[in-house]
Amino acid sequence: MKKLMILSTVALAALSSLTVSARADDVLDEYNAYIGEDDLYNSNGERLREPWQIIRQDRANFHKYRIRQPGDESDSYFSSVDNRAAAERMVRSGTITREARRLLLNGDVMINVKVMEGDDGVYLKINVE
Incomplete structure (x- = not known):
């Protein structure tokens, strides 16, 4: 019985430490x-030829060159040239499905981009709408 109590206490402590370190990542910005x-x-x-290049160009077009298409939304994160320059790393650290990548590279598509921040830094979640 004493062994079972000790084992239960150790298991509970391990589970508690997992819960503390497994926090949800924060959404810094989101746009379509x-x-x-x-x-x-x-x-x-x-x-x-790469999703990150298109994301970067789209945001440069929006913020710097004022080239906008119907459906483009503003964001505050990529208004910074330094943040646009980090797009490659953020796409590589983020998530995009193979199908979403293909559609994005072909163009004529709506995308949703979430700028996320987690333990390993800032990354992008890209979905095709």
């Missing part, structure tokens, strides 16, 4: 955007 033809090419006219 239409990925159109203007978002698929960089300022030199080169076709973009």
Whole structure:
């Protein structure tokens, strides 16, 4: 009986420590955007081939160049050029399905982007609407 009590106490303590460290990540910002033809090419006219490049170009178009399509929403996070420059790392650390990646690269699609912050830093959750 004493062994069972000790075992129960140890198990409860272990479970409590897991609960404390497993906190939900925070949403820093969220926006919807239409990925159109203007978002698929960089300022030199080169076709973009990676999701992070298109996300970065879309936000530069929105904030810097004022190129906007119907459905584009504002965000505060990517108004910073430094944050746009970090898009590659944030996409690589984040989540995007293979299908969402394919659709994003083809354009003519609405996306939802959540800028998340967790224990390992800031990352993106990208979904196709």
